[in-house]
Amino acid sequence: MNPVLVMHQVRGGYGDADILHGVSLTVNPKEIVVIVGPNGAGKSTAMKAVFGLVKIRDGAILFEGEEITGWKPDAIVRRGISYVPQVKNVFAEMTVHENLEMGAFLAKSVKAEAFERIYTLFPDLKAKRNALAGSLSGGQRQMVAMGRALMLNPRLLLLDEPTAGLSPKYMEQIFQICRDVRDTGVAILLVEQHAKQALAFCDRGYVLATGSNRHEGAGQELLNDPEIAQMFLGG
Amino acid sequence: MTYRSQLVASLAAAGLIATSSAAFAEAKVALMGGITGPIAGMAPAMIASMKLALDQANAAGLAIGKITYQEFDCGCNPQVATDAATKAVNVFGADAAVGPACSGALLAAVNSVTIPAGVLVVSPSATSPKITDLDDKDLVFRTVPSDDFQGRALARTLLERGVKKVAVAYINNDYGKGLAEAFKAEFEAKGGTITQFRGHEDKKASYRSDLAELAKGGADTLVLFDYGNASGMTILRQAIENGFFKQFVGADGMRDENLIKTLGEANLKHFFVSAPVGEAGAAFEKFAEAARKAGLDPNATFAATSYDAAALVALALEAAKGDKAKLPQALRAVATAPGERIYPGEWEKAKQLLAEGKEIDYKGASGDHEFDAKGDVPGSYAFFKVEGGTYKEVQKMK
Amino acid sequence: MDTLGLLNYAIFMGVLIGIYALLSLGLNVQWGYAGLFNAGVAGFFAVGAYLSALFTAPPVPDRIMGWELPTGVGWFAAMAAAALIAWPIGKVTLRFRSDYLAIATIGVAEIIRLVLRTEDLLSGGVRGITGIPRPFGDLPYEWSQLAYLGLTWGMVVVIYWALERQLAAPWGRMMRAIRENELAAAAMGKNVEARRLEAFILGAAIMGLAGAVYVHFMRAITPEAIDPMMVTFLVWIMLILGGSGNNRGAILGAVIIWVIWSSSELLTDRLPAEIATQAKYIRVFVIGLMLQLVLRWRPEGLLPEGTHVRRSS
């Protein structure tokens, strides 16, 4: 089975300073991959690098076998990757429905099925479709953000700390949604601060520190590694 | 110290044209108009009138030779005007200046530049009474009367015509306010009633609420001290359109032919203006004829005073034989009685009389210009109505 | 060659350049040091000019002030008054982001202008104030001009020196830290609001002084002198061209812009007579274009802030 995404020895950062010093990772189809690591490890940067938001000086990024290194975000969206940033990830002054429409901006005309698919995935949103996204709770916003990102049927979804600031109940709900999304055939790469919970629910995980790979493996495997537990997870 | 040499040689480094010295020294006049800034709309006609006078003088071939002139922008702003005056005096080497156009600009320019440098200044449009009180070493004159004269004369004329109750609106600058206050003092002292007395700023889109306020008190006549190519036109239009007031009276600033064209003569049956005139009515006609031939509107605001200012400067230069120190004295001599009367355009005659050493007395398009000790003209005025696309004299004003 | 005439012109230009240099230095304190977009320079200039005029001019009926005090007192009062009026304005407007601050300060300056135009009792209204004394005004023309030139540039040098000292002091370093990164500076425990207010007031006081120097040179003041175009915008262009954050740049900008502005009239005079009047409008166009060229090719100004390279991310 060909991997969806391959990052090979990527080095780069914002401006002149490098933040990533050779990060490699792979995402396979129908897989949830999580990146964890201490603050400043370059987790979010690694993800943004995939989406063309980071200046890459070395290495390569391949999506479904095609090199996308240095592409512009809109080209990457068209190619089949969606990205949900950590903060400010909804259009607060637009309705839930309009947020979803913006997700399909590149499609020119939006198919009714796309909305149906999202509203089935997030039944909470259907009831609130005409509410301003800014008026929703944090968890609901995250759903709007994910829904928006899924409008164009991506094969890979990038989530930057989707559970940040959410209550445990919502965190669980988001994870469940991730599984549902995966089951529709979308691979997910996410960055998580809540390492323990994230490793517990993901298929595979990567541990990053100071901009390079430290460990990788199945989620549960990593959780059981005492070194990791000590280093990043506070026991 | 010799202030500056009369011969101006090449100033190539500054990008100036080299001029060769002729048998006579060239006379140089700076034309200082308010080309940019708040009265920019009036400047082109004023400058053109000044040029008309000097071109006529040059065509007549004065004994002092060709009068070279150059435009300077006083911007109706003291910084710009002093800068322009300094250039006019020191770089261009002006013997005299016509302008600056605005009182504020004039006060700054004469105080800090022309009076200390001993350069004669004749303004066609600076009306502030403050100019009267300047310690000017007899170097500052104007062909436009101080607001005081006109405002008072207009008040007397209206009372004489049986108008006892008026509302007064004025543009909030030295021109409008000066006239309004002089008018008010005289009108009330002579028994008239002023129901409303309001200033306004230029360039607002609507003056209807101002007009509604002015109409309170029941006056039928609106006295409007403003310019016919600025808020004065807007106010007049909105007043007529909305049926405020039955009669409108303005001062010389409102006497603008473009106003008649814009608003339509039929709508201006009850619109009157006062303006300075020569005692001999023919003077204005002579100027008007020449102006129309040159494609100028003789009734444009301050056009006649501008012509007179430039003409007087030219005559004074001729009389003083180009000697700058004698200019003020020469100006008084050519402008005031006694002497043979000279009307606008009579350059040949003036030239000949001066050559023979005879006195002349210039009777200008905008008045006789009998300067008083302060360099002001008392001004004689007439009351005008709109007729045949222009302004026709109704009566003299006292 | 009429060198004396040119010299007189140069002296006159020198005085006005000195006055604009003061304004530019004042604006540099606000914008260059503290990053405050004050678009109401004319307001503080006006307050200084009028106050010094009122302190030193002879009394006239229908106006409340006119105390014939010595010029030095007037200048000091001008600085104090501009500072005093900047305090409440700064207090309420400095919390805004820069564009809002610009709009608010334009509004304040316009209100000041309207008050000065309208309140005869206070300011002489549209007729303004005349009879203002000039130091060394009784000397012959050339000497009087020369003496005033010395006086003006004396003030420029004093202010420049004081600002350089202030900038080298901890206060100056703190100001730059605040401008570069407000959050970081606040986190460092600096009282950002108070420092910015200080810079605003200090800058305003210098602008007030410029107004006072101006008014005694002209010996008269009318509301037209505080036209935002001739005061606020010209000064901004000077500072941006010279190099904000650099006091020498602020002075250099004043020199260059005023020389170009003033001498451009000499050049446009060379145009044919038919378009001589239009040429005066083109001067304004040239100033606008110059600003664009500077922003395009030299956005840091001719003398960029030396010790400190600002990074454009």
Added chain:
Amino acid sequence: MSGLELINFYVIPGLISGSIYALGAIGITLIFGILRYAHFAHGDMATLGAYVALGLVGSLALSPWVALPIAMAITALVAVVLDRVFYRHLETRPKILTVMASLGVALMLRSVVQVVWGVDPQVYSTGIVRAESYGGLMLRSRELITFATATGLVLFLMAFLRYTRWGKAMRAMSDNPELARLCGVNNEAVTRLTWVIAGALAAAAGFFLGINTELNTMMGWSALLAMFAAAILGGVGRVEGAVVGGLVIGLVEELSVLVLPSQYKMATAFVILILILLVRPQGIFKGKVL
């Protein structure tokens, strides 16, 4: 004073100037919201639009009402070009430099108008138009058209922003530019569209200002601060806010003469502006606080 008088001489003129301010303020608020800077050349853009219409009326003998849409289109094009030449290259630099650049553009536009059309005040059509009475309400057709056109343009714009793909893209840019980019919204296209709308509406504002009074080269600059006040009063980025803000400023200016000397008519807009910044910087409609 009767109620009718109040309406005829204070409220109606206030609403007319208010709708003119509103047309200008919409452009300002869109630029503020989407491009995130104060555009100081907006007033002079309105002046340019008014004079372009005058040029069409004069040279092609068009009716002013026919000249209006053409002038709007031309001004829109000019706005796009100005952005391309003078503002675009400053995109990545502090916004304040763009604000400075717009000041320079304001001066340049004004002197172009002065050179091309001269400084005399001019009118689209000469003569006097007396008002007709509609049950005591004194109105002129040009005022009705001003109000109706302004309302029509505003409704059209609001529908455009609400229902069309590019309208939504503009709102998205205004709301959250980063996210809009992530959605694949083309920045440049939205910027161009913003300038088209702002330029066209500025021209309309200038035109209506001109047709209700006279044209002069300072007309736009004189109205600029009132437009800014309207935009901020309504809430930055809010089209409906700009409209309400414009009407409020227009009304307050006219009503101010009841209590203040007329010289301070202009000051009322500035006072409202400063008060709103102090009390409620997000404006009536909860716009952005930049």
